[in-house]
Amino acid sequence: MTMSTVLPCDRLAELMPDLLDDPSLLTAADSGHIAQCLRCQAEMARFRRLRRTLASLRLQQVAADPGLVDDLLEGLDSAAERRERHRIAGRRAASIVGLAAATAAGVGGVLVLATRRRSA
Amino acid sequence: MAATDVARLESNEMGTLVAEARDGDRSAFDALVRRTWADTYSLAFRLTGNAEDARDVCQEAYLRAFRGLRRFRGDARFTTWLYRITANCASTQLGRRRRHRHEELDDELELNDLSPGVDPVGRSESASLRDAVQKALAALPPKLRAVVVLRDIYDLSHEVIAAELGISVSAAKVRLHRARHRLRDDVFLRSEAEGRAHDDVDRPAV
Numbered sequence: 508m509t510m511s512t513v514l515p516c517d518r519l520a521e522l523m524p525d526l527l528d529d530p531s532l533l534t535a536a537d538s539g540h541i542a543q544c545l546r547c548q549a550e551m552a553r554f555r556r557l558r559r560t561l562a563s564l565r566l567q568q569v570a571a572d573p574g575l576v577d578d579l580l581e582g583l584d585s586a587a588e589r590r591e592r593h594r595i596a597g598r599r600a601a602s603i604v605g606l607a608a609a610t611a612a613g614v615g616g617v618l619v620l621a622t623r624r625r626s627a
Numbered sequence: 628m629a630a631t632d633v634a635r636l637e638s639n640e641m642g643t644l645v646a647e648a649r650d651g652d653r654s655a656f657d658a659l660v661r662r663t664w665a666d667t668y669s670l671a672f673r674l675t676g677n678a679e680d681a682r683d684v685c686q687e688a689y690l691r692a693f694r695g696l697r698r699f700r701g702d703a704r705f706t707t708w709l710y711r712i713t714a715n716c717a718s719t720q721l722g723r724r725r726r727h728r729h730e731e732l733d734d735e736l737e738l739n740d741l742s743p744g745v746d747p748v749g750r751s752e753s754a755s756l757r758d759a760v761q762k763a764l765a766a767l768p769p770k771l772r773a774v775v776v777l778r779d780i781y782d783l784s785h786e787v788i789a790a791e792l793g794i795s796v797s798a799a800k801v802r803l804h805r806a807r808h809r810l811r812d813d814v815f816l817r818s819e820a821e822g823r824a825h826d827d828v829d830r831p832a833v
Contacts, residue, residue, distance in 0.1 A: 524807035525800070528778075528785075553815045554807065560760045561779035561810075567757075569669040575682060576664045580657055582686050583693055587653065 515540045519547050523554045638704070645705050649696050656696070660689055663706060667713055673776045674717035675724075676765065684720050688713040710781050714773070714791040721769050756814070763813035767806055774799055775806035 519537060526532055533541075541547045641662070647655035667688060671681035691712050692699075699708055764772055773792060777783045783791075789799040 524804045524811075527807070528803075553811055556756070557760065557807065557810055557814060558779055560756050561775070562782075563757065564760070564780050565782075567669075568665045569672040569681075571665060571668040571672075571681075572678075575668060575685065576661060578682070579660055579664055579686060579689050583656070583660070583689060586690050586693065 516544060516546050516550075520550050523550055526551070527554060527558050641705055642701075645696075645699070645701065649699065656693060659705065663709060664689075666706065667709060670710055670713050670776070670781060671717055673764070673780065674714065674769075674773050675720055676769065676772075680717075680720050680724065684713060684716045687716040687720075691716065707783070710777070710783060711787060711791050714777055714783070714788070718773065718792050721773075759814045760810065763810045766813065767809060771802050771806035771809065774802040775810065778803055779807075 515537070519541065522532060522537075541551065641659070644655045644659050644662075648659060664685065668681055668685050671684040671688070672678065675681050675684055688709065692709055695712075699705070764776070767775070774788055777788045777791075778785070785796050785799050785803075789796040792799065794802075
């Protein structure tokens with residue numbers, strides 16, 4: 508029967524991408540191994556270079572059509588206009604409903620008065 | 628003036644513009660758009676992989692920012708808040724397009740270096756390494772690419788990435804792990820293997 512053992516290098520290679528965010532994942536024994544293992548040092552150096560290069564891309568902007576900014580502002584204008592129209596339409600609808608409610612109340616009042624007079 | 632002073636001044640100006648825009652000053656919001664659109668477009672392009680989708684994502688992101696500015700509490704930077712909205716819009720857009728599009732980046736990346744003078748670490752990385760990383764990023768499936776772009780280029784936290792992409796934090800971490808492994812394979816192992824093959828060809832037969 509053969510025992511399968513995971514070599515520290517293989518286990519650490521699997522851990523390397525996560526070490527970039529959380530170095531505390533390394534135990535003291537792992538650190539000791541890396542200090543003596545050229546393979547693990549090379550692997551760690553690769554991931555660190557990768558991370559640094561990715562971070563450096565933040566300072567590179569993707570070239571865009573210069574007309575895009577005007578399109579974006581126009582889009583915002585249209586959205587603002589639509590919102591204003593909705594607001595006005597909403598107010599108008601609210602006043603119509605208010606007017607209708609007031610009319611209904613008035614008519615109701617007149618009817619109540621007329622009914623009382625008739626019964627008196 | 629030192630770079631940090633410039634950054635602080637810019638940050639203060641942005642803060643003032645955000646406050647004015649939140650009070651309903653439309654011209655202040657326009658000024659914010661003018662300052663941030665190129666950056667927002669870059670993120671949108673990196674996430675969606677093509678110019679057409681990136682434009683749509685940008686448009687949607689600014690509309691959402693405009694509508695939601697009153698809810699922006701100012702506890703994060705405005706640009707970070709905008710990145711989150713952009714990531715969320717890109718995720719929606721990719722979901723919509725997934726059935727119809729090829730998954731790799733279609734459009735050629737043209738890049739403008741923003742401030743080479745203030746980035747000594749970035750400058751020290753060779754142009755060829757950057758190119759290799761860009762190509763490897765472009766070849767990643769969109770789900771993996773989104774996580775690594777947001778974490779390693781735009782420095783968003785795992786929690787924020789998970790929230791904006793609509794996945795759990797552990798799923799975001801798993802995707803990041805896989806993405807970094809694939810990038811490492813593509814960028815370093817392949818080129819090292821090619822280098823070795825090249826050496827073998829050049830070596831004279833004994």
